[in-house]
Amino acid sequence: MHESGEDYIETIYLLKKKNGTVRSIDVANELGFSRPSVSRAVGILRDNGLITMEDDGELMLTEEGLKTAKTVYEKHTNLTKFLMMTAGVNEDIAETDACRIEHIISPETFKGIKKYIRDHKND
Numbered sequence: 001m002h003e004s005g006e007d008y009i010e011t012i013y014l015l016k017k018k019n020g021t022v023r024s025i026d027v028a029n030e031l032g033f034s035r036p037s038v039s040r041a042v043g044i045l046r047d048n049g050l051i052t053m054e055d056d057g058e059l060m061l062t063e064e065g066l067k068t069a070k071t072v073y074e075k076h077t078n079l080t081k082f083l084m085m086t087a088g089v090n091e092d093i094a095e096t097d098a099c100r101i102e103h104i105i106s107p108e109t110f111k112g113i114k115k116y117i118r119d120h121k122n123d
C-alpha cells in the first residue's frame with residue numbers, strides 16, 4: 001500500500017475512535033484535502049477491500065482495513081515516542097517525522113525500536 005493509502009486508513013481509524021462515525025467529508029477536513037481527492041482515495045480503498053461505505057455515506061474499515069490501520073497507528077505512536085526519547089525533540093516534530101518514517105521502516109528496525117522503548121520505559 002502507498003503512503004497516502006496508509007494515511008487515509010489511519011485517519012479513518014482515528015476519526016472512528018474519536019467520533020464514532022466517519023464520512024468522506026470528515027477525512028477531507030482532517031487531512032485538509034479536497035472532497036474529490038478523498039472520494040478518489042475512498043474508491044481505491046474500497047476496491048482494495050480495506051473499507052466499505054454504508055448507504056448513508058459512513059466509512060467502515062473491513063477486517064483487513066482495521067488490521068492495516070492498527071499496524072500503521074502502532075508504528076506512528078511508537079516512532080513518536082522513540083524520537084522524543086532518543087532525539088529529544090518535541091511532540092510536534094516527533095509526530096511529523098514519525099508520520100514520514102512509518103511508511104518506509106523495515107519490520108526488523110521497528111521491532112528493535114519497540115524493544116528499545118520497552119527496555120528504556122522508566123529511564
